[in-house]
Amino acid sequence: MSSDTAALEAEVNRLRLEVQTLRATTASEPIAIGSYLLERLKQLNVKQLFGVPGDFNLGLLDLVEAHPEINWVGNCNELNASYAADGYARVNETRIGAVLTTFGVGELSAMNGIAGAFSEMVPVLHIVGVPSTAQQQAKMLLHHTLGNGRYDAYIKAAENVTIAQGIILDAESAAATIDHILTECMKKARPAYLTLPTNLIYTKIPSDRLKIPLSHTQAPNDPEVEKEVLNEIVQRVDRASANDSVVILVDVCAIRHDARAEVNELVKKTGFPVYAAPMGKTVVPEDCKGYGGIYVGSISDPVVKAKVESAELILSIGCVKSDYNTGNFTYSIPAARTVEFHSDHTKIQHAVFPNIGMKALLPRLTPLLDPYSASARKITIPPPYTAVVPDDATNTITQAWLWPRISQFLRPKDVIVAETGTSNFGLMDVPFPAHSSFVSQLLWGSIGWATGCTLGVAFAARERNLGRTILFTGDGSIQLTVQELSTMVRHALTPIIFVLNNSGYEIERCIRGAEAQYNDIMDWEWTALLRTLGDRDGTKSVSYRVETKAELSKLLDDETFASAGKIQLVEIVMEMHDAPRALKVQTAMGNEENVYGY
Amino acid sequence: MSSDTAALEAEVNRLRLEVQTLRATTASEPIAIGSYLLERLKQLNVKQLFGVPGDFNLGLLDLVEAHPEINWVGNCNELNASYAADGYARVNETRIGAVLTTFGVGELSAMNGIAGAFSEMVPVLHIVGVPSTAQQQAKMLLHHTLGNGRYDAYIKAAENVTIAQGIILDAESAAATIDHILTECMKKARPAYLTLPTNLIYTKIPSDRLKIPLSHTQAPNDPEVEKEVLNEIVQRVDRASANDSVVILVDVCAIRHDARAEVNELVKKTGFPVYAAPMGKTVVPEDCKGYGGIYVGSISDPVVKAKVESAELILSIGCVKSDYNTGNFTYSIPAARTVEFHSDHTKIQHAVFPNIGMKALLPRLTPLLDPYSASARKITIPPPYTAVVPDDATNTITQAWLWPRISQFLRPKDVIVAETGTSNFGLMDVPFPAHSSFVSQLLWGSIGWATGCTLGVAFAARERNLGRTILFTGDGSIQLTVQELSTMVRHALTPIIFVLNNSGYEIERCIRGAEAQYNDIMDWEWTALLRTLGDRDGTKSVSYRVETKAELSKLLDDETFASAGKIQLVEIVMEMHDAPRALKVQTAMGNEENVYGY
The missing domain is CATH 3.40.50.970 (Thiamin diphosphate (ThDP)-binding fold, Pyr/PP domains)
Structure with missing residues (x-):
């Protein structure tokens, strides 16, 4: 319809x-x-x-x-x-x-x-x-x-x-x-x-x-205004396209305001290179042609950064310009080269067009931009967005090694939930398979959210016949909401729960108090949690503790683990003070602004 | 001073x-x-x-x-x-x-x-x-x-x-x-x-x-108004005292507004019989001369009820007339026979005297009422408020048996924390030893509060060299806030935690849904909680599970248990649908008012 x-x-x-x-x-x-x-x-x-x-x-x-x-x-x-x-x-x-x-x-x-x-x-x-x-x-x-x-x-x-x-x-x-x-x-x-x-x-x-069914469709766009908007956009695409210099940047509002299909149609038909903000990860499938990776201001991979910021025209769809989603406000894409599509308005350079929503606008825009697809495909994108597992010869599971290795473990249709800590920033940097979904809370960033969230995700994923629900959280974070593991057992949900045990609040350590005791927590018997909190006879769950790369790799390659059909918890032992690249850069910049007046 | x-x-x-x-x-x-x-x-x-x-x-x-x-x-x-x-x-x-x-x-x-x-x-x-x-x-x-x-x-x-x-x-x-x-x-x-x-x-x-130290002392009472108030009260006491018919009713505001010492001085000097509302339990020591027990409207022990309600004059100190604190608003003590003492006003019959606070008023009232102490001591009170453990010959731990038995276990200076469920209503009915304190949340009644509260109580009790901190909670309630057991282990606090395992939310079952699944919860491995959540080597805690009266009695009589000096958790296995007398009556009345419009 x-x-x-x-x-x-x-x-x-x-x-x-x-x-x-x-x-x-x-x-x-x-x-x-x-x-x-x-x-x-x-x-x-x-x-x-x-x-x-x-x-x-x-x-x-x-x-x-x-x-x-x-x-x-x-x-x-x-x-x-x-x-x-x-x-x-x-x-x-x-x-x-x-x-x-x-x-x-x-x-x-x-x-x-x-x-x-x-x-x-x-x-x-x-x-x-x-x-x-x-x-x-x-x-x-x-x-x-x-x-x-x-x-x-x-x-x-x-x-x-x-x-x-x-x-x-x-x-x-x-x-x-x-x-x-x-x-x-x-x-x-x-x-x-x-x-x-x-x-x-x-x-x-x-x-x-x-x-009478409830309807939440937005009011239709005014045809006259919409026509003007379309005309303005096409003109800009025409000019920039001549220099092979148009990119699409997608973000989370495309999902929130139900325009995911429309965005993907635009991407597919036009063939313009597409990048995603961190919160917009998996809005377009990461294996799709023309996908260039995550753009997050100055935290971006340098190649991605250069490609996005040098584009003559950026079609920015559903963007949320929060600190963690923009590399601490370091977007270098001036309004003069940007068209912003939102749920309830469109912005071309500095001109705001109220009530021109993307859900209705994009399906009209796509056919108008279709003619540019031939030239669009000539625009180069960064090298394929693949997970390269570094070979550093040590046994310790490092952040640099973990996330590419996890990337290889993911399967199409998986739903991946990340806590706003090392997990979210680590996963940001590695590719996800087709039709997988990334669920994160980068704007609100409430510690402990991911565990409770996983319960709801696992229900919905089961109802929709999606793939596995996989949670990545930390030892500090899971403590806030740990009892909800019990509810997962109760309802025979089968998420895989990775608990990164690095002895405390690592994201806080990056911000302040690297050696402070207030960032330490109690060490729990992580592998006993599922049995203590509901799986009393041990038949409904399996728990693992891995301390080395070899142990984790073996587990990830084990098909019994990969498709267990029961809830599993994996304690990954990691070192304190090890953090993903993106988190280190993000927090270093944030700390400079968040001055403490000595 | x-x-x-x-x-x-x-x-x-x-x-x-x-x-x-x-x-x-x-x-x-x-x-x-x-x-x-x-x-x-x-x-x-x-x-x-x-x-x-x-x-x-x-x-x-x-x-x-x-x-x-x-x-x-x-x-x-x-x-x-x-x-x-x-x-x-x-x-x-x-x-x-x-x-x-x-x-x-x-x-x-x-x-x-x-x-x-x-x-x-x-x-x-x-x-x-x-x-x-x-x-x-x-x-x-x-x-x-x-x-x-x-x-x-x-x-x-x-x-x-x-x-x-x-x-x-x-x-x-x-x-x-x-x-x-x-x-x-x-x-x-x-x-x-x-x-x-x-x-x-x-x-x-x-x-x-x-x-300059911060001070929170109330403004002084106006001398002229205070004089009038004192005169009015003394006249009433004089009349009622002639018929041996004055009682004191104490409640929680005496503690909240720092008038506990003043109340106890009044009770001691005058010798009038004293009763407590549920929230006011332990405001005066329950072993003190003249203490008659808990008054809670129509839920009261019939003897207590008759004594309080037949009094010609009730000196009501710091009362909070909430549903759970008044037997669902069934106080039968008309204003015509009541003097109410509050932190910021005094009420004599229907006359309100604003800004006449009890903290300053009581020390002036006590000497004026001292002359009545001889006749006061002639007023009869209910039989000694003792814990009678029923001998019903079965092994099952019942609510009727549990609370009197627990009463015998309590020691002077203990601090007892009760969850607003079967625990609070059960403890309401049994006496506490001298200088013990009762910590409950009968007005707010937030499920799970008692476990978190116990952490803070245990710290304060340790600082003040009080007795043991003892928590009574249910299997449903502790699930909300269970992770705080970890913090207790972390700080080497030594509460005794009784978890009444009756397979769900018993207080809710009394209100509605006695057989409904929504009042069921997951059964946890209760005795594994302390080890899973922090005492990994098992040296810092002990956990017990008791299923019979004999087992619980033996444990309570064990001096090693009674003064372990480490955190202990006792799972008490009880039957679903068993509730303390006071809770059954309270909820039956509440249900009548809380009508569901069929």
Whole structure:
């Protein structure tokens, strides 16, 4: 379906919903408000509901437990649950996840995870079970309150980290509120907040609205403005193409705003060389023709840096110019040579065209640029982006050796999750196979996120028949959220979990306190974790500890390990003070700016 | 020192600080802002700083690591750290704790713990390391930001759960801000929030102010109003005393607002029978003459209930009338027969006297009521509050058997921490020995809190040479915060941790879903936890699993166990669907109100 048709259908559905809201109908089968919410989630392909039970959400949980298509995950804590919902949303085809917590205590525990979804543009619905409307109105001194009668305190807090808040207080507006919140959540690719009081969960409302699907398609681009934009872009491509000097730079918003297919079509048809920002890794398959590698400002491979920065025209798609995604703001691609495509605007040099979104624009641009494909293919790209495993003759597993070696282990369709530490910066530098996905949190960068996230990723990957879910994290990071390994065992998920044991917070050591005790942590019995936290008879998991290159290589080459069909944890013993190249450069630059005024 | 003198000294100090602020002085030795903060904490007897390192707080951590009297704890995650700071504050003699997190990711993770401290009136200083003032002003797209340039979002969120926010943005006002925040935190017995940007941590400021101690004494009561209040109270006591019908009811605010000694003096001198609300357990020693037990509305022991509710006059001190603390609002002590003493007001029948605080009032009241002590001692109290261990001949460890048996195990000066589940409601019903302390969170009731809290309690108890720190929690609850066991091992703390293994969230089963799967959890290898999470060679801890009454009794009677001097974990195997009496009654009443609208 073309973007235009989708936009029109969306408009029709929006209007139908409005009509429904205005025209009270009693003809349809009534449905409980709680069930209405679950049906909407089901329609959006949300098959897993993450969260923790609490007295104000148990009524809804009865409906979840009875639901044939939505599974209650039951996390160990709420922060982990919010991370898992975030991970699920990132890999779920419909790009949405949901988490259920209880009033006050539960919802506040999830706040960091929800804020991370906001920052990283991941649509997560945060449902909170709250006291009955009568209790709220009476401002009763219930447990889980602040003791000051302020029933709006948590909503006010949530306003800072969610794009929309739906406060259900009566049956009449409940369905419209739910629909609005879900639409905002998906359209803006940000988390939304929804409270459901105990006394309304089972209140019956008409179910008619459920027949009209929710739509989050952006409003169509204005044809006249779009025409001007297309014309401007084609002119620039025409000029730069004459000098074999056009490149495409892709970033994460292409995924977040559902334009991945459109971007790949552009890349394929035009044949212009394509580079990715770190957060945009795997937006285009890294084995595709014309792929040149990762561009991250002055941290880039020098050849990549020269190719991108010398281009006369850079088509920059969905970019997020954060510190870690731009080599600490060292992009050297002036606006004068850049066209930026975003979800809700386009920028040509310094001219901003509001409301010209890339999802609709790119399919119109691609055929116009198609004629340049012959010359495009003459543009040279850096040498093939391959993983070269250095041969340094020592047995120690170094960062320089590890990541290329891991690259060889990856398979098509694998989903690779990286903690924002040595893992993320190490994986940035090595190629991934076709149709693999890279899941990282480089903007929000919350330590411990990757472990919780992996739970959600593993669910979504299983539902979509993707490849293996593989987590790379550190000994410091996994400590924050370790209990979620238990939930993975519980649901027979089969991720491979690599724990880089370098005796502490290595990314912090790069920033400050290389020898400080505050960057040290307790050394755990890593290979005992899965058995202690749920696999009591040892049949559901396998754990390994590797100390040398030879041991790790042997393991990676072992087909039984590579496709075990059960959860596995590998402790990789590494040395303190060893960090990937990109991390060292990034933190050295950051430290200069983050001055401590002595 | 009398309360009046203290108030006057406080006023003098306040004025001196104001003079300092107005009169720039350069005579003193300059001090780094970060060090100034640490010195203030040191003066308040804060010897442990809880938290997690993050790039924006590492500069302060260097100062902490170099500080001779403040120890960096280094928690496994921020929520646990905030719980630990809360626990430390509850037992620390100066009643304050502190936690350090990093911008965005760290501080939001701690929010539930901070909100709990607000609700329960525990002064915790939340220090957040934030980006430099230049980065803040430029609204740079740094990691840990929401990506929208809003550098005030986390402050806005914190406003809802802290009593005061100190946002340090320049050197000139830094000291005054720190002093103000700490004073508010202690005076109002609520958490406060303080941001410290990287570029100001080492900026030097005058140190003169440090010579003036911070004071949080309440303003003195107005003598004329106080005189009226005293007169009114004495008249009422005189009348009720004639009928041997005065009782004292103590609650937790007596501890929170530093009036424990004054309350105990009143109880001792007057000899009136004294009862405690659940949150007020151990405010007066439970072995003291005249102590009658716990009053919790209709959940009370019937004899206690009759004694309290039939009294002609109830002197209610520091009460918190929350659902779980009042038997679901079933207090049957009408205002007409009650005098309420609070930190900032007094209420006689329905007359409110603002700004007449109990800390100053009680020492004046006690001598006036002393003459009634002879008749007071004639008032009968319920039979001695002793633990009767039922002899039901089965081997199964039941809730009815467990708590009286545990009561016998407790020793003077022990500090007992209870999770808000079966543990809290079970312990409510049994007596505690002299000078023991009960640490619970019945108002906020956040699942998992007790484990993190125990870390802080154990530190404070060790510093004060108190008895053993003993935690009672459930298998469901400990899963939320389990990694903090590692920190206890790390710092050679020696709590005894009882994990009641009843296969899930028992308190939730009492509320709803007795047979629902959502109340089930994974069964862990509980006795392997301490070794997996840090005691790798098995020398620093001991773990036990007991399945029968005989096994548990034997263990409790074992002196090696009772005073092991190392951390111990005891898994107590219990049956699903067994709950303490008080919890069953409480939840049955709550369920009636918390109606689900079918």
